[in-house]
Amino acid sequence: MDIGISDKDRERIAKxxxxxxxxxxxxxxxxxxxxxxxxxxxxxxxxxxxMEQYTEQWTALDLIAERIRALGHPAPASYAQFSKLASISEETGTPDAQEMIRQLVAGQEAVARTARKLFPTVDKASDQPTADLLTQRLQVHEKTAWMLRSLLGGEAPGDTPRASRRKGK
Known part of the structure; x- marks a missing residue:
């Protein structure tokens, strides 16, 4: 495969x-x-x-997976793979509405951090399509986090618990 990005860089970006x-x-x-x-x-x-959020997220999943494939690598596609790779833990109970909002703020912020971490690798490889995808994802996740955070009223951004982050990630 020769798209102007080295095999090593394509592998790092796909990861x-x-x-x-x-x-x-x-x-x-x-x-x-x-x-x-x-x-x-x-x-x-x-x-x-x-509903609006999960519908947008569903579309994004396809875009991200297709970019991995365009770089010549298989996209993870099982619960086991996702569980191993994700920094966001699942919710096993049914929290109240306020806690749901808090967890979704933390989740949106976690996805934004994951996207942002990839920029140096993408920039080094001059991978503009991936940079565009990351920019789009950051815009969505940062705006959604802000909108959810606003529902919490007096809680400042730094007050949001990181309940959905796994320890050590």
Whole structure:
């Protein structure tokens, strides 16, 4: 394969994108589950907001996986692979609406960090298509985190618990 990016750089980029795909999938599952299970006075608002978010995330999963494939590597496609690669842990219970929002803020921020970490590798390889994809993902995740954070009212961005981050990642 000769697309102007070395084999080694394509492998590094695909590995980083695989982590982004896994984090994005973990966030998608969490958001969709919260859409199904949210309750309380903000039910309708959150139910619709979460649906909008998981629908956008579903589309993004395909874009990220297809970029990995365009670089000549297989995209991770199993729960086992996603679990190994993701920095976002799954939610096994049904938290209240406020905790759902907090976890989604933390998840959006985690995906943004994962995307941002890949920029130096992508820039070094002059991989503009991946840089564009990362920029688009950052715009979506940072805006969504801000919108969710705004629902928490008085909580400052630094007050958001990192409940959805795995220890050591």
């Amino acid at each position: 980083g994108l695989s982590h982004l795909l896994a984090d994005s999938y973990a966030l998608y599952l969490k958001t969709h589950g919260f859409h199904w299970n949210v309750t309380g006075p903000m039910f309708n608002t959150l139910h619709l907001m979460f």
